Amino acid sequence: MPVPTFHGRIQATYGLTLSSGESPEARAKAIAFEQTVELPPERVSHELVSGVVGQVERLEPGEGDRWLATISYSSTLAGGNFSQLMNLLYGNISLLSGVRLLEVEWPDDLLARFAGPRFGLEGLRGLCGVEARRPLICAVSKPLGLSPRQLAELVGLLARAGVDIIKDDHSLADQPTAPFRERVAVCQKAVEEVNRSGGTSAVYFPSLGGRPRELLDNVGYLQETGCRGAVVIPFYMGLDTMAGLAADSDLVLLAHPSGSGVFFDPEHGVAPEVYLGQVLRIAGCDAVIYPHAGGRFRMDEAAASAIRSNLLGELGTLRPAAPAPGGSIETAALVEWLDLYGPDSVFVVGSSVARAEDPKAAAEELVSTVREAFV
Amino acid sequence: MPVPTFHGRIQATYGLTLSSGESPEARAKAIAFEQTVELPPERVSHELVSGVVGQVERLEPGEGDRWLATISYSSTLAGGNFSQLMNLLYGNISLLSGVRLLEVEWPDDLLARFAGPRFGLEGLRGLCGVEARRPLICAVSKPLGLSPRQLAELVGLLARAGVDIIKDDHSLADQPTAPFRERVAVCQKAVEEVNRSGGTSAVYFPSLGGRPRELLDNVGYLQETGCRGAVVIPFYMGLDTMAGLAADSDLVLLAHPSGSGVFFDPEHGVAPEVYLGQVLRIAGCDAVIYPHAGGRFRMDEAAASAIRSNLLGELGTLRPAAPAPGGSIETAALVEWLDLYGPDSVFVVGSSVARAEDPKAAAEELVSTVREAFV
Numbered sequence: 167m168p169v170p171t172f173h174g175r176i177q178a179t180y181g182l183t184l185s186s187g188e189s190p191e192a193r194a195k196a197i198a199f200e201q202t203v204e205l206p207p208e209r210v211s212h213e214l215v216s217g218v219v220g221q222v223e224r225l226e227p228g229e230g231d232r233w234l235a236t237i238s239y240s241s242t243l244a245g246g247n248f249s250q251l252m253n254l255l256y257g258n259i260s261l262l263s264g265v266r267l268l269e270v271e272w273p274d275d276l277l278a279r280f281a282g283p284r285f286g287l288e289g290l291r292g293l294c295g296v297e298a299r300r301p302l303i304c305a306v307s308k309p310l311g312l313s314p315r316q317l318a319e320l321v322g323l324l325a326r327a328g329v330d331i332i333k334d335d336h337s338l339a340d341q342p343t344a345p346f347r348e349r350v351a352v353c354q355k356a357v358e359e360v361n362r363s364g365g366t367s368a369v370y371f372p373s374l375g376g377r378p379r380e381l382l383d384n385v386g387y388l389q390e391t392g393c394r395g396a397v398v399i400p401f402y403m404g405l406d407t408m409a410g411l412a413a414d415s416d417l418v419l420l421a422h423p424s425g426s427g428v429f430f431d432p433e434h435g436v437a438p439e440v441y442l443g444q445v446l447r448i449a450g451c452d453a454v455i456y457p458h459a460g461g462r463f464r465m466d467e468a469a470a471s472a473i474r475s476n477l478l479g480e481l482g483t484l485r486p487a488a489p490a491p492g493g494s495i496e497t498a499a500l501v502e503w504l505d506l507y508g509p510d511s512v513f514v515v516g517s518s519v520a521r522a523e524d525p526k527a528a529a530e531e532l533v534s535t536v537r538e539a540f541v
Numbered sequence: 542m543p544v545p546t547f548h549g550r551i552q553a554t555y556g557l558t559l560s561s562g563e564s565p566e567a568r569a570k571a572i573a574f575e576q577t578v579e580l581p582p583e584r585v586s587h588e589l590v591s592g593v594v595g596q597v598e599r600l601e602p603g604e605g606d607r608w609l610a611t612i613s614y615s616s617t618l619a620g621g622n623f624s625q626l627m628n629l630l631y632g633n634i635s636l637l638s639g640v641r642l643l644e645v646e647w648p649d650d651l652l653a654r655f656a657g658p659r660f661g662l663e664g665l666r667g668l669c670g671v672e673a674r675r676p677l678i679c680a681v682s683k684p685l686g687l688s689p690r691q692l693a694e695l696v697g698l699l700a701r702a703g704v705d706i707i708k709d710d711h712s713l714a715d716q717p718t719a720p721f722r723e724r725v726a727v728c729q730k731a732v733e734e735v736n737r738s739g740g741t742s743a744v745y746f747p748s749l750g751g752r753p754r755e756l757l758d759n760v761g762y763l764q765e766t767g768c769r770g771a772v773v774i775p776f777y778m779g780l781d782t783m784a785g786l787a788a789d790s791d792l793v794l795l796a797h798p799s800g801s802g803v804f805f806d807p808e809h810g811v812a813p814e815v816y817l818g819q820v821l822r823i824a825g826c827d828a829v830i831y832p833h834a835g836g837r838f839r840m841d842e843a844a845a846s847a848i849r850s851n852l853l854g855e856l857g858t859l860r861p862a863a864p865a866p867g868g869s870i871e872t873a874a875l876v877e878w879l880d881l882y883g884p885d886s887v888f889v890v891g892s893s894v895a896r897a898e899d900p901k902a903a904a905e906e907l908v909s910t911v912r913e914a915f916v
Contacts, residue, residue, distance in 0.1 A: 203684035204710060209896030210684070218686035218718070243685065245714025249750045249777035253712060253799045257774075260802030261838035261868075309578035309585070310618065311593035335579060337628060339620025343593070375624045378753065378785035399632075402624035404779025410753035424628045427635030428803045428810045435803045463636035493636075521584035 174273025175238040177223065178255055182233040183264030183433045194222045194235035197265065200258050202243065218243070234268070241276040248280075248405030248449055256436055267436045270444060274482050280409065282484030283452040285395075285418045287510060290452055290488055293394055293418065294330040295367030299509040300540035303328075304420075304490065305529060306516035307353060307370075308335035314349040320525065322356035325368040327529035328537075331512065332357065333397050334373035336422040346372075347387060354391050371395040371420050375403060385415045394418055395452070401425035405449040412450025420490070421451040430464065438469050443476025446487070453488035453512050458503065461493035478510055488512045497532045504539040549648025550613040552598065553630055557608040558639030558808045569597045569610035572640065575633050577618065593618070609643070616651040623655075623780030623824055631811055642811045645819060652857030655784065658827040660770075660793045661860030662853070662885060665827055668769055668793065669705040670742030674884040675915035678703075679795075679865065680904060681891035682728060682745075683710035689724040695900065697731035700743040702904035703912075706887065707732065708772050709748035711797040721747075722762060729766050746770040746795050750778060760790045769793055770827070776800035780824040787825025795865070796826040805839065813844050818851025821862070828863035828887050833878065836868035853885055863887045872907045879914040 182193050195207065198220030203210050210219060217240070224236040244251040259265045285293070296302055305324045307317050317338075324332045334353075340346040350372045357370040374396035376384050388396060395418030400408050402425050411419055423442060429435040436445075442456050454477055457463035459470040474489040492514030495503060500513065507513075515532055522528035557568050570582065573595030578585050585594060592615070599611040619626040634640045660668070671677055680699045682692050692713075699707045709728075715721040725747045732745040749771035751759050763771060770793030775783050777800050786794055798817060804810040811820075817831045829852055832838035834845040849864040867889030870878060875888065882888075890907055897903035 202712065203686060204712060205684050205892050205896050209892075214684065214686040218684070242717050243712075245716050245750070247714065247751050247755065249774050250712075250714040252777045253774055256803075257712070257799035258838070260776075260800050261798060261805075261832055261840075262802070263839050309580050309589065309593070311578060311589040337577065337579065337618075337625075337632070339622065339625040341620050342617050375620070375622050375781070377622055377781045377788070379789070380622070381781070399624050399628055401635075402627045402779065402781075404777065404782055406750070406752045406756070406777075407779055407782065413752070414754070423636060424632035425635050427633075427637065428631075428806070430636075431803070431806055431809070434806065457636055463633070464638050465636075517580050517584075521580050 174241040174275040176241055176244070176255070176273060176276060177236055177238050177271035178267060179234055179236045179269040181228055181266040181268050181433070182235055184231065184233065190225055190233040190235070194225050194237065197235065197259055198222055198237045201254060202239065204258065241273045244276060246279055248409060252405065252445070264433050266431070266434055267440055269437070270440055272444070272448070272481065277448065277482030277484060280448045281412060281450060282448055282481070283450055283487045284412050284416070285452040286485030287453070287478070287488040288485070290418055290512070293367070293369055296330055298540065301504065301507065301509055301511040301513050301536055302330045302488070303533060303536050304331040304333055304512050304514045305329040305519050305532070306335050306514070307332055308516065308520050310335060310337045310341065311343050314344045314352045317344055317349055318352035318356040321353040321370055322360055323526050324519070324529050325357045325360035325366065326364065327526060328366070328533035329368060329529055331369050331371060333371040333420060335516070336373050336397050336399060336424055338373045339375055346384065350388065350391055350393065354393055358392065369394050371397050371418065373397045375399065381407070385411070385417065388417060395420055397422055399424045400446055400449065400451060405445065408446070408449040408451060418452045419450060421446050421454045423456055427464065438465065439472035439476050443473040444481065447477055447481065447484060451487055453490045455490040455492045455514055457493040458491035458495060461495065463493045474507070490514050492516060497528065497535055500532070500535050501539060504536065509540060549616040549650040551616055551619070551630070551648060551651060552611055552613050552646040553642060554609055554611045554644040556603055556641040556643050556808070557610055559606065559608065565600055565608040565610070569600050569612065572610065572634055573597055573612045576629060577614065579633065616648045619651060621654055623784060627780065627820070639808050641806070641809055642815055644812070645815055647819070647823070647856065649857050652823065652859060655823045656787060656825060657823055657859030658825055658862050659787050659791070660827040662828070662863040663860070665793055665863055665887070668742070668744055671705055673915065676879065676882070676884055676886040676888050676911055677705045677863070678908060678911050679706040679708055679887050679889045680704040680894050680907070681710050681889070682707055683891065683895050685710060685712045685716065686718050689719045689727045692719055692724055693727035693731040696728045696745055697735055698901050699904050700732045700735035700741065701739065702901060703741070703908035704743060704904055706744050706746060708746040708795060710891070711748050711772050711774055711799055713748045714750055721759065725763065725766055725768065729768055733767065744769050746772050746793065748772045750774065756782070760786070760792065763792060770795055772797055774799045775821055775824065775826060780820065783821070783824040783826060793827045794825060796821050796829045798831055802839065813840065814847035814851050818848040819856065822852055822856065822859060826862055828865045830865040830867045830889055832868040833866035833870060836870065838868045849882070865889050867891060869893070872903065872910055875907070875910050876914060879911065884915060
């Protein structure tokens, strides 16, 4: 068999939590074989070992009793789709324990096969007509259970208050209380009316989903209705579905992290800065909602900061995606967050507006807080 | 707002690991709100609380310091697709810690919206021409790195040895060493030749994936080539994609658990008997590969047994799916497994045949072991 020519190698660093007496060398080697040929070393030919099996590039002690193992894989093994890319990086080893994917270096030839965000942060700014270097403000149309008319009123109110992006709560789907098409039509109309009368460019992003045929129909409906983006759940909808939407839908994809928390165990899984910060960007998400540190979800400051750096930093020729911190952001505490995160952010303020006695006043306060911080 | 009429309720039981001093009542209530209206209780109207918010139905102490909370959700909240169904059952709470979905009771009106397996265990038996009450034998075409010709030789050898199903290793995608179309064509031809000359009905299931358009093309190619099924990775490809394939492709879907291990933390995530045993069946997988207890992956006997019961047991009018234990099953130990699992199984024997010095003899021994056990 001719040994294929491989151009780039993915460098994947795993944190290993070993059982007592376990050899870090043996563990790292087992992962390199498991994730590629899925055979024990003694039955793999020399040609396959050198051409196909992952190579342990570095092995060093980490914090406490953990070890860090960097394993490189030929980028051609990812086979051109995201399910295989993730299967290569974190497939069978998910069924073990104490293996956490901490960091990935992506070779250019791999990144070149994936287009990344179609709009990204700058495209989203352009759509919302926000040229100033200030953060974008995203408020949420919620909760599940309201009628289309009630949701459209809230959407209109938020747009009039000066919010840039109004997104559906990600739990809004096609429920009888507010069927998808009916809800989208009236909410989009509400935003357009505000824009027309006020000269603004607010956008409404409905929650989008569905089995493949229905998803295509729903995308078509959003395009007809004039929606420019949608809220999606990559963890459950699948990364290849994201890439398909990015390539074909012309919608801004605002990714919600629902479900993805199962990746974020401290000893096992995939680090949030890899999954939310890199993988979703490579898969074409234009903005990625993530739990900010100190909110009601599990996220520390180092990880939140790394998600942000990865979404914005250099990654081949891929456009930067917008970091969208959310999860219990209170307007009262926002000044501090504005200072910490700076202008390249989309602040997702959901319940603190939706639960206010006077949502209109709460939304106006939110908008003026952000604008005054970036005069 | 009129309170909608709800017909069925999903009963979801979560295991809660509490921090010291935390109230189980408050924790359960917080989950019921988080997973539906995503608002704190004080700002939700009475109508929404009674019609939309999850209801805590039972709360009782579990093992150790854990609690069991059963929360019911109106089945209409799932909104007709799997991403929303999973978002409802295990969405934002994935971003917390110490919340594990242990058990789900599915109301009939929900199950009626999802078709489940198109073939199931009996359909698969029929395709393979195995009417006898014996387990089906599935061997694996591997490893990644072999050429199409080498893989086709192995496929032919396995078919001649009397294996019922020969599946691609799930890491075979569209890599340069064995491009998808070329590999599928020669492997399918190899099986057909053996069937023609030997009067057998072995089937070859290639590994299937791709971004949405490419996936459709690949499905079309499998149909043209005469393949009757495929290996899929539901965790990464997405459950709605599974349901789409089940509805439209006419392929037997053999689900591989790659990636899904991140769900299976003992304190957080989704129990394997729910995800692998119920959710994948509802999403249309005909056979589900799962790690058998005592193999190289993390799985205990109780969970393995519950996966099996859930795949085979009554679930609305859905067809039973085939339990397919795998992961280091050795022919030598198979007699014990045959006894334990009985005839309604697909035994996936991968590396112990592929790594044998003489794969032909190993496959023949495997086949005769199974047939002799079920004379």
